[in-house]
Amino acid sequence: MKLKLNISILLLAIIMISCKNDQKEYHNIIDKIEAKSTDYKRDSTFSNNQFEKSDLVQVIDHETQFYVENRKNRIESYECSECHDKPVSQLQTENLGKKAHWDIKINHADDKTMSCLSCHIENDMDNLHSITGETIDLNFSYQLCNQCHNKEVKDWKGGAHGKNISGWKTSRVSKLCVECHDPHKPSIEKRWPARYNSQMVDERN
Amino acid sequence: MNKEIKKWFSLNLGNKKQSNYGCSESKCDKHRLEKKEDGISQVFDVNMNRRQAFKKITAGLMIGAGAVNSSCSVVSGEENKEKSQIEWEEYFKGNYKLMSDEEKDKTVNRLVRSYELRNGKKLNISSKGPEEDVLFGYAFNISKCQGYMDCVNACVEENNQDRASQMQYIRIHEMNDGKGLNFGEADDSFYHEVPAAGHFYMGTQCFHCDNPPCVEVCPVQATWKEKDGIVVIDYDWCIGCRYCMAACPYDGRRFNWSTPQIPEQEVNKNQHYLGNRLRKKGVMEKCTFCIQRSREGNNPACVDACPTGSRIFGNLLDPKSEIRWVLANKKVFRLKEDLGTEPKFWYFMD
Numbered sequence: 001m002k003l004k005l006n007i008s009i010l011l012l013a014i015i016m017i018s019c020k021n022d023q024k025e026y027h028n029i030i031d032k033i034e035a036k037s038t039d040y041k042r043d044s045t046f047s048n049n050q051f052e053k054s055d056l057v058q059v060i061d062h063e064t065q066f067y068v069e070n071r072k073n074r075i076e077s078y079e080c081s082e083c084h085d086k087p088v089s090q091l092q093t094e095n096l097g098k099k100a101h102w103d104i105k106i107n108h109a110d111d112k113t114m115s116c117l118s119c120h121i122e123n124d125m126d127n128l129h130s131i132t133g134e135t136i137d138l139n140f141s142y143q144l145c146n147q148c149h150n151k152e153v154k155d156w157k158g159g160a161h162g163k164n165i166s167g168w169k170t171s172r173v174s175k176l177c178v179e180c181h182d183p184h185k186p187s188i189e190k191r192w193p194a195r196y197n198s199q200m201v202d203e204r205n
Numbered sequence: 206m207n208k209e210i211k212k213w214f215s216l217n218l219g220n221k222k223q224s225n226y227g228c229s230e231s232k233c234d235k236h237r238l239e240k241k242e243d244g245i246s247q248v249f250d251v252n253m254n255r256r257q258a259f260k261k262i263t264a265g266l267m268i269g270a271g272a273v274n275s276s277c278s279v280v281s282g283e284e285n286k287e288k289s290q291i292e293w294e295e296y297f298k299g300n301y302k303l304m305s306d307e308e309k310d311k312t313v314n315r316l317v318r319s320y321e322l323r324n325g326k327k328l329n330i331s332s333k334g335p336e337e338d339v340l341f342g343y344a345f346n347i348s349k350c351q352g353y354m355d356c357v358n359a360c361v362e363e364n365n366q367d368r369a370s371q372m373q374y375i376r377i378h379e380m381n382d383g384k385g386l387n388f389g390e391a392d393d394s395f396y397h398e399v400p401a402a403g404h405f406y407m408g409t410q411c412f413h414c415d416n417p418p419c420v421e422v423c424p425v426q427a428t429w430k431e432k433d434g435i436v437v438i439d440y441d442w443c444i445g446c447r448y449c450m451a452a453c454p455y456d457g458r459r460f461n462w463s464t465p466q467i468p469e470q471e472v473n474k475n476q477h478y479l480g481n482r483l484r485k486k487g488v489m490e491k492c493t494f495c496i497q498r499s500r501e502g503n504n505p506a507c508v509d510a511c512p513t514g515s516r517i518f519g520n521l522l523d524p525k526s527e528i529r530w531v532l533a534n535k536k537v538f539r540l541k542e543d544l545g546t547e548p549k550f551w552y553f554m555d
Contacts (some may be wrong), residue, residue: 039524040525113394159527
C-alpha cells in the first residue's frame with residue numbers, strides 16, 4: 001500500500017515537474033489562441049481614423065457586422081435620374097452626344113447571362129434590381145453580386161475576400177465588390193510587377 | 206536557472222568559484238532586481254577576465270577620447286559637444302528589453318535629437334509597448350496573389366530598407382502549377398507580365414513564430430518575442446553574428462552588409478524603436494509586422510498596399526476578427542509545420 005502511494009506521489013511529481021516549463025505552456029498556437037481569446041472590443045467610434053461614421057454604411061449579416069463606405073455619396077453624377085428622366089430609347093433619339101458612360105461595354109459573363117437589364121431597370125435608374133425584381137440600394141450592391149457569386153460574398157462578409165481599409169483595431173471597414181471589380185468588366189487585368197530586384201539576380205549569377 | 210534570466214552579464218565569466226547555476230530563490234530574486242538597473246550598471250557591473258577588460262577599455266577609450274576631445278575643445282561648437290554627449294550615452298545604454306519606460310524615452314529622445322543635429326529634420330520615434338489581449342496573426346491567400354509586387358514596394362518605403370543592396374523583407378515566389386509548393390523550382394526574381402499562365406504566387410516574410418528558433422540562438426538576447434507576438438530586434442544590441450539568420454528555416458531575416466543607404470527625402474520619419482528606425486552596418490533586420498503601424502491600430506504596409514486583398518492581418522485573440530474567420534472557415538496551412546516553430550502566418554486558398 002505504502003509503495004503504491006509512493007509511486008503515485010512520484011508519478012505526480014514527475015508530471016508536475018515535466019509540465020513546469022512555462023515557455024511551452026500550450027501545445028500549439030491554436031490552443032494558445034483559444035485559451036487566451038477575449039471578447040476584444042474593436043473601436044466603433046473611428047476616433048483615430050480617417051473615416052467619418054456618417055459616411056459609412058453598416059453591413060449586417062447574422063454572423064458579422066462591419067461597414068462599407070457610402071457609395072452613393074461618391075458616385076460623381078448621382079442621382080442617375082437627374083439625367084435619366086426619360087426612357088433610354090427616347091434619350092438615344094435626342095442626339096445628346098457622348099455625355100456620360102457611353103463607352104461602357106459589358107464584359108461580364110456571357111450574353112446569355114448578363115445584359116444592362118440584369119442589374120439596371122429603366123424606370124428606376126437610381127437603384128439596382130435583382131433577378132426577382134427586388135430593389136437593391138446602390139450602397140448595398142454586394143446583394144446583387146451575391147445572386148451568382150454567393151461564395152465570394154460569403155468570404156467577403158467573413159473577411160477572407162476583399163480588403164480591410166480601417167486597420168485591425170477599429171471596427172472593420174471593407175471595400176465594396178465594385179471598388180475593386182468594375183461591374184461591367186470585373187476581371188483584373190494583367191500588368192507588370194511594380195518592382196524588379198536586379199541585385200538579387202546579380203548575386204545569384 | 207531559468208533561461209529567461211541567464212543574461213550575458215549574469216554569467217559570471219572570470220570568477221568560476223561563485224557559480225550562479227542552480228541558484229536559490231533569494232539569488233534569483235537578486236537577478237530579477239538586477240534587470241531593473243540602468244544601462245551603465247549593466248555594462249560596468251560585470252565580472253570579466255583580463256582580455257575582455259582590455260577590449261572594453263580600448264573601445265571605451267576610443268569613444269571617450271573622441272568625446273573628451275570635442276567636449277573640452279574650445280574650437281568645436283555646442284552642437285558637436287551635444288553630439289558627443291549623445292554618442293557617449295548611447296554607447297553605454299542597456300538592452301531595450303531591460304530598459305524602464307523612462308530609459309526608453311531617454312534613448313528615443315537621444316536618437317531623435319541626434320538625427321536632428323545631423324540632418325535638421327525631426328523624426329517621430331515611438332517606443333509604444335504591446336497592448337493587452339492582442340496577438341498578431343497574418344493570413345495569405347495564395348489563390349489571390351498575382352505577383353504584382355506592390356507589397357514589396359510599400360514595405361521598402363515604410364521600413365527604410367537599404368536601397369543600395371535592394372534589401373526586401375518580402376519575397377514573392379512564382380510557383381509552377383501542378384508542382385505543389387516547390388520552392389526549389391520557384392522563381393522569386395521574375396519580371397514579366399503577371400499573372401503568368403501556368404503559375405501561382407506565394408509570398409514569404411518573417412512568420413513571427415510563436416516558438417521562434419532565431420530567438421533561441423541569439424547569444425546576446427538582441428532579438429525576442431514581444432507580448433503581442435511580434436519578434437523584434439534591438440538594433441543597438443545586435444552584434445551581427447547572424448546565428449538567427451542561420452537558425453531561421455524560412456529565410457525571414459536580412460543582414461546589413463554595408464551601411465544602409467536611403468535618400469533623405471525618402472526616409473519614413475514615422476518610426477518605432479523596434480521597427481523601422483534607421484539601422485547601421487552589421488546588424489540584422491526583418492519584417493516586424495510594421496510595428497510602428499500595427500501598434501497604432503493600422504495594418505502593416507503590405508496589407509494596405511496589396512491590390513488583390515491576398516493579405517489579411519488581425520488580432521488572433523479577438524474571435525470576431527477577420528483572421529479568426531479565415532482560420533475557422535478556410536483550409537489553412539503553414540510552412541514547415543513539423544518543425545514546431547508555430548508560425549503565426551497562415552496560407553489558404555479560395
